[in-house]
């Protein structure tokens with residue numbers, strides 16, 4: 001039996017066998033449909049050209065033989081298209097590795113495809129907090145970072161996009177300051193054009209800010225209301241007569257409006273954990289830079305990140321996203337700290353070197369435009385910014401109460417690597 005993962009390598013192999021006959025047919029599209037079955041899309045002009053038709057027959061027969069259930073029957077395996085440029089618009093597509101002139105259109109049942117890398121947001125930098133595994137202290141670190149950046153005089157906008165498992169805002173806001181609405185309400189109201197009226201009522205300022213300001217946009221408002229019903233609609237595209245706007249485009253629109261209204265210096269985004277449709281918006285679709293990748297040294301973490309990095313390579317976007325990434329070592333244990341950090345760093349380097357860094361031939365120095373780092377390079381994306389496990393933060397009943405009278409030194413000791421790292425990035429971004 002042939003399974004899903006054999007599709008693209010097999011199609012590449014078949015197309016490579018055609019040699020120069022293939023060149024004539026390009027641009028050519030391989031369409032992998034929702035069920036994971038492939039067919040070809042080619043220019044209408046080849047329908048009546050006998051050489052081209054013979055080539056297409058050869059390809060579709062070979063696809064049928066070698067991909068079995070994952071190919072359309074040969075007589076239905078070619079679609080002729082008047083305008084080859086048009087069919088790629090709005091579709092998830094990427095170049096087929098190793099074959100010039102061939103694009104793959106990949107139809108997914110979900111909208112988040114992890115490969116539509118938005119341009120880096122400007123002028124207000126956005127920073128995403130992401131992890132493969134949940135419960136690694138991501139939201140706690142975000143709240144502490146917001147606290148520290150505000151102490152240093154910055155205006156920080158914090159957005160809880162972990163809509164299925166919200167919690168961030170309660171660490172920054174006491175219950176009585178929670179705004180009436182949250183992101184989920186806006187996403188639902190926007191579908192019926194009510195969004196603008198919510199904008200003033202979905203942001204609250206945190207009493208924890210010192211010299212700066214912390215604006216908090218929670219996932220839900222003072223009253224969650226029919227949260228499950230709202231959540232089930234939040235991810236909808238908005239379809240009007242003129243266009244279809246995906247929900248991540250809607251989120252972009254929301255962030256722009258919030259940035260315009262509250263004029264923050266920086267936006268911190270709490271992403272959902274895991275390779276999840278919703279998380280893909282925070283990591284790839286909102287122009288976040290840097291994207292903080294929280295990691296604990298364990299099989300599940302590295303396998304998860306490897307899957308993601310490979311997907312970026314397969315879809316040809318690794319170069320666009322890789323220099324936005326920064327690993328964060330989460331929950332560094334109190335005991336055997338040194339050994340743990342060394343192992344974490346090694347695992348991280350293995351992953352980045354194998355999946356994202358450019359190869360440098362052994363014994364040769366890296367060339368100017370080569371994107372590669374040594375394992376010990378502290379400025380490298382794989383080099384973990386460490387956050388230590390600390391009993392004072394374990395199983396907290398109220399992070400808000402904890403942050404209310406926290407010793408600033410304690411924040412710096414525990415979360416200093418992120419705070420300093422981000423402040424350097426922000427200062428760099430503001431330089432002319």
Ligand SMILES: Nc1ncnc2c1ncn2[C@@H]1O[C@H](COP(=O)(O)OP(=O)(O)OP(=O)(O)O)[C@@H](O)[C@H]1O
Pocket residue numbers: 131133134135136137138139140141162165167273331387388389390391392393394395396414
């Ligand atoms: N540095 C730390 N040391 C010890 N415990 C911590 C630390 N950071 C967070 N915790 C505790 O770990 C638990 C999970 O933290 P948190 O909610 O921040 O994780 P998360 O990654 O955001 O989780 P989720 O994926 O569920 O959103 C909480 O009980 C929190 O108090």
Ligand SMILES: [Mg+2]
Pocket residue numbers: 138139140162167168270
């Ligand atoms: Mg969280």
